[in-house]
Amino acid sequence: MKILVNGALDAVFLATVRDEGGCDASILLNYRRSERRALASKTLRGFRVIDDIKAELERKCPRTVSCSDILTAAARDATILAGGPFWEVPFGRKDGRITIAAEAERVPQGRENVTALIDYFKHLGLDVLDLVALSGAHTIGRAACHSFNDRLYNFNRTRKPDPNLKPPFLNLLRRQCKKDMDLVFLDATTPKMFDTAYFKNLQKKLGLLTTDQALQSDERTSSFVDLMGNQPFLFESQFSASMVKLGNVGVLVRKNEGEIRVNCNFINRRRK
Ligand code: HEM
Numbered sequence: 001m002k003i004l005v006n007g008a009l010d011a012v013f014l015a016t017v018r019d020e021g022g023c024d025a026s027i028l029l030n031y032r033r034s035e036r037r038a039l040a041s042k043t044l045r046g047f048r049v050i051d052d053i054k055a056e057l058e059r060k061c062p063r064t065v066s067c068s069d070i071l072t073a074a075a076r077d078a079t080i081l082a083g084g085p086f087w088e089v090p091f092g093r094k095d096g097r098i099t100i101a102a103e104a105e106r107v108p109q110g111r112e113n114v115t116a117l118i119d120y121f122k123h124l125g126l127d128v129l130d131l132v133a134l135s136g137a138h139t140i141g142r143a144a145c146h147s148f149n150d151r152l153y154n155f156n157r158t159r160k161p162d163p164n165l166k167p168p169f170l171n172l173l174r175r176q177c178k179k180d181m182d183l184v185f186l187d188a189t190t191p192k193m194f195d196t197a198y199f200k201n202l203q204k205k206l207g208l209l210t211t212d213q214a215l216q217s218d219e220r221t222s223s224f225v226d227l228m229g230n231q232p233f234l235f236e237s238q239f240s241a242s243m244v245k246l247g248n249v250g251v252l253v254r255k256n257e258g259e260i261r262v263n264c265n266f267i268n269r270r271r272k
Pocket of ligand 1: 009010043044045108109110111117131134135137138140141142143144145147209211
């Protein structure tokens with residue numbers, strides 16, 4: 001279940017941010033050149049759990065619940081299991097029939113500046129407050145060292161570490177990152193609890209990704225970081241509201257749009 005907590009939240013983000021498809025479970029399609037096989041998706045996990053849920057649903061009520069609804073509900077329920085808030089998930093999404101690897105590569109990778117993040121969220125119909133609240137999902141889960149190892153050795157091609165990293169944290173990360181695919185907790189203090197520690201860590205310069213720490217130093221986002229760090233109720237209610245928004249980006253709901261996949265890994269065969 002732990003894998004699902006991280007995997008589902010991360011997958012719902014990726015599944016949601018496709019340029020045209022939106023929240024249509026295209027990330028679950030398992031073909032050559034699919035988003036799931038893109039480099040940016042390499043460390044995504046939790047697919048087995050989604051497959052198991054789908055198989056059970058197909059046994060009980062065939063062709064009724066889409067993979068995108070499963071993914072969205074799983075992200076919500078996984079958040080609750082980690083101690084986070086509840087939010088209503090509106091159902092009735094359909095699954096997309098298109099997946100393009102290049103679209104997964106457009107999702108922010110952790111080295112962008114705040115302007116790029118704001119622009120990216122804006123193109124999804126999300127604002128700066130959504131950006132900060134949703135980044136709070138990094139209160140759980142891990143990142144592979146390749147996502148941030150420039151900060152340890154060669155920040156902005158200076159051949160020096162990120163000056164924002166305090167020596168004890170820098171040394172800890174260097175010790176934890178022997179290989180590119182080694183994993184490090186995104187929330188350095190309470191990595192398995194859905195809480196406000198992620199934001200408090202940013203205030204103490206303990207953010208892991210460049211993008212995480214940048215939210216604290218940029219004047220467009222820093223006051224929201226402080227607010228969320230100091231007011232757990234505010235973080236929880238804004239996170240819920242922003243997740244509903246994220247889960248509604250570009251959904252397929254109309255009669256002739258998309259389909260209810262029988263197997264989340266593959267589009268349905270057309271009936272002749
Ligand atoms: C603000 C833009 C974001 C950036 C730049 C970003 C970047 C990243 C990166 C680089 C990782 C590590 C991936 C890896 O190495 O395996 C990661 C992990 C994660 N992200 Fe984000 N992310 C963003 C927004 C979000 C949002 C909106 C959510 C959910 C609502 C989310 C949930 C997660 C979770 C749960 C993990 C941990 C995954 C695991 O442990 O397997 N992220 N993110």
